[in-house]
Amino acid sequence: MSLAAVLAGCADEPAQDGPIEVTRAACGAGWTAPPPGPQTLRVRNNAAVTMEVELVDPATGTVFGELEGVGTGTTRSLPVNLGNGAYALRCAPEDGTPFVGPAVTVSGGTDRPGPAVVPVTYADLLEPLRRYHAYVADGLATLAGQTESVKQAVRTGDRGAAQRAWLTAHLTYERLGAAYDAFGDSDGAINGTTDGLPGGAGDPGFTGFHRLENGLWHGESAAALVPVADRLDADVRELRSSFGDAQIDQNDLGLRAHEIMENTLQFELTGRTDYGSGSNLATAGANLAGTRAVLDVLRPLLNTRFPALKDLDAWLDRTEHDLHAAAGTSLSALDRRQRERLNGDVAELTERLAPIAAIVEPRRIS
Structure with a gap:
């Protein structure tokens, strides 16, 4: 969901007579004394480069609407709802420094109806990223000890102990969901499924937690599973070693806050990732914990930018309560x-998380 979708008002009134022009030298030529209320701004990019154009409060930088990727020579529509106050356009050439155009004043209407978002800068995200990197590093340290336990249990041939150790380790990994992109190929090796593998569960490319799960819960011999467990443990240790130098992309925290639960709905609550353990609901709970971890580091930015945060927290609590109520139950054992x-x-929680990606997307403002 883009910030434009989050902020857009209902454009019940027609667009202005002519387009507002933006160039490298001028941001907002032709925009004077707009009326209050819902309307559509038509913005034409006459620069030789693609531009991002935002409607802002010139004093605070608060964003009321945006157009991303306005191509050279194109005209785009920006639906807005203007209350009393000063507004300006901020133009960000893709290869240059953002700048703010002249202010226009709206009067004769009502107070600004909102919503509006104070932009998040790259500097604002440094501390959340640092905190989340530390959270993941701690999780990987814990995971390395747990996969060692899995390996030892498989080697001793104690299937029950190996299954319990597997579940403990797998849930630890599932709590680290916002860092999967930073894990690179390691994520596929550690937590990949049979999707896209021509040989299915027998494909040599099927490794990691789910490969081991498939064997542990379908009677495969300990001798056959020892190399699987050994490789899982080695892959986890390699990831732990390399993660210290890895960087989590600035956009990933906001995006993954939503995508973790979207994936839970798509894969865990459909049973698509069950290879015998029946632990999808436990995994969904771990995913929820991973979402909370992302929100915890973003909360200082969201407190003043996301009025629906309290309602979101209530849905997190409700979802956690219902997952706990189903604890120890397989997905197939649930009644309708x-x-x-x-x-x-x-599904509702996923929708309520969706605006966060746009709100905390880092922006160039100077």
Whole structure:
């Protein structure tokens, strides 16, 4: 969801007579004394480069709407809802420094109806990224000890102990969901599925947690599973070693806050990632914990930018409560009412998380 979708008002009134022009030298030529209320601004890029154009408060930088990737010679529509106050356009050439055009004043209407977002800068995200990197590093340290336990249990041939150790380790990994892109190829090796593998569960490229799960819960011999467990442990240790130098992309925290639960709905609550353990609901709980970890580091930025944060927290609590109520139950053992409630919880939570990516997307403002 783009910031424009988050901020857009209902454009019940027609667009202005002529387009507002933006160039490298001028941001907002032709925009004077707009009326209050819902309307559509037509913005034409007469520069030789692609531009990002935002409608802002010239004093505070608060963003009321945006157009991303306005190409050379194109005209785009920006629906807005203008209350009383000063406004300006901020233009960001793709290869240059953002600058703010002249201010225009709206009067004769009502107070600004909102919503509006104070932009998040790259500097604002440094501390959340540092904190989340530390969270993941701690999680990987814990995971390395747990996969060692998995390996030892498989080697001793104690299938029950190996299954319990597997679940503990897998849930630890599933709590680190916002860092998967930073893990690179290691994520596929550690937590990949059979999707896209021509040989399915017997494909040599099927490794990691789910390969081991498939063997542990389908009677595969300990001798056959020892190299699988050994490789899982080695891959985790290699990831732990390399992660110290890895960087989490600035956009990933906001995006993954939403995508973790979207993936939970798509894969865990459908059973697509169950290879025998019946632990999808436990994994969904770990995913929820991973989402909370992302929100915890972003909360200082969201407190003043996301009015719906309190309602989001309430849905997190509701979803956690319902998952705990189903603890120890396989997905297939849920009755229809339980399954519908959980699907509804996670679907609604996913929707409520969606605006966060746009709100905390880092912006160039100077």
